[in-house]
Amino acid sequence: xxxxxxxxxxxxxxxxxxxxxxxxxxxxxxxxxxxxxxxxxxxxxxxxxxxxxxxxxxxxxxxxxxxxxxxxxxxxxxxxxxxxxxxxxxxxxxxxxxxxxxxxxxxxxxxxxxxxxxxxxxxxxxxxxxxxxxxxxxxxxxxxxxxxxxxxxxxxxxxxxxxxxxxxxxxxxxxxxxxxxxxxxxxxxxxxxxxxxxxxxxxxxxxxxxxxxxxxxxxxxxxxxxxxxxxxxxxxxxxxxxxxxxxxxxxxxxxxxxxxxxxxxxxxxxxxxxxxxxxxxxxxxxxxxxxxxxxxxxxxxxxxxxxxxxxxxxxxxxxxxxxxxxxxxxxxxxxxxxxxxxxxxxxxx
Numbered sequence: 001x002x003x004x005x006x007x008x009x010x011x012x013x014x015x016x017x018x019x020x021x022x023x024x025x026x027x028x029x030x031x032x033x034x035x036x037x038x039x040x041x042x043x044x045x046x047x048x049x050x051x052x053x054x055x056x057x058x059x060x061x062x063x064x065x066x067x068x069x070x071x072x073x074x075x076x077x078x079x080x081x082x083x084x085x086x087x088x089x090x091x092x093x094x095x096x097x098x099x100x101x102x103x104x105x106x107x108x109x110x111x112x113x114x115x116x117x118x119x120x121x122x123x124x125x126x127x128x129x130x131x132x133x134x135x136x137x138x139x140x141x142x143x144x145x146x147x148x149x150x151x152x153x154x155x156x157x158x159x160x161x162x163x164x165x166x167x168x169x170x171x172x173x174x175x176x177x178x179x180x181x182x183x184x185x186x187x188x189x190x191x192x193x194x195x196x197x198x199x200x201x202x203x204x205x206x207x208x209x210x211x212x213x214x215x216x217x218x219x220x221x222x223x224x225x226x227x228x229x230x231x232x233x234x235x236x237x238x239x240x241x242x243x244x245x246x247x248x249x250x251x252x253x254x255x256x257x258x259x260x261x262x263x264x265x266x267x268x269x270x271x272x273x274x275x276x277x278x279x280x281x282x283x284x285x286x287x288x289x290x291x292x293x294x295x296x297x298x299x300x301x302x303x304x305x306x307x308x309x310x311x312x313x314x315x316x317x318x319x320x321x322x323x324x325x326x327x328x329x330x331x332x333x334x335x336x337x338x339x340x341x342x343x344x345x346x347x348x349x
Contacts, residue, residue, distance in 0.1 A: 080149020084111025109260025295326025
């Protein structure tokens with residue numbers, strides 16, 4: 001009887017471990033079939049006069065803004081989900097006028113870049129690999145990285161891949177979800193299970209008005225009410241104009257263009273172990289200048305700045321700040337303050 005019980009436990013343990021391994025996100029990928037947003041969708045956008053630039057990376061056409069003197073020090077502005085380089089339209093001109101070369105790419109699936117048709121075409125690893133290759137392809141050196149939202153999740157991994165390419169880092173409303181040990185292994189499978197339990201909700205909040213990250217993932221993936229206009233207005237402190245909201249919606253004429261906007265929330269916890277390795281081996285030893293400037297009104301990343309201040313040696317002694325009335329898309333709420341902090345940070349370091 002005891003042998004039978006022990007044998008059953010062993011079988012269940014083996015099955016559990018096999019399932020956990022099977023449910024990990026794949027780190028391999030291949031270039032997928034894509035669609036391109038028609039150019040006329042971007043005609044006469046509010047405050048976005050920048051000439052388009054394109055480069056082919058791993059079979060994907062990547063769009064990027066490239067403003068300011070080509071021999072100036074480089075500032076790389078990384079956006080997140082579901083925004084694009086339009087998010088930086090109020091920061092690019094003053095940074096360029098200050099003498100810096102300003103690069104603002106559109107991630108695969110966003111803005112003017114190619115858009116894979118299926119949610120399954122996207123993976124955290126694919127986006128890290130493509131954007132790392134992008135920085136290498138256009139020859140960026142001595143870079144100051146400014147990152148927000150998924151711009152941090154991807155941008156910080158880009159730094160880890162090419163540490164010598166980056167001179168300093170400034171983060172706002174972002175992080176690098178990480179976990180080690182058993183938490184690192186079961187975190188993503190557990191999230192997937194919780195998302196499955198959520199079903200296909202039509203609202204972000206549940207019947208009690210509560211927000212759960214698993215519900216947000218399920219809502220983003222399935223809801224017909226998932227509109228970019230309401231999402232952006234709900235995540236900014238100031239009222240956006242109809243023209244500005246149309247600018248954010250411009251890359252996505254219909255549902256066939258929106259695979260990336262749908263799947264990105266599900267990808268957040270998909271590389272916990274890989275990110276923990278980066279935190280331990282790169283950022284726990286990073287002694288180059290590192291600054292945080294988070295908003296005081298962002299419910300998503302509140303308190304996340306302390307992690308970086310406590311972890312990164314290069315963050316010691318820097319003038320970290322909390323920006324008043326800065327919601328999640330802080331580039332919309334406080335672009336002037338971000339520019340001031342970024343320029344002062346570069347000039348002081």
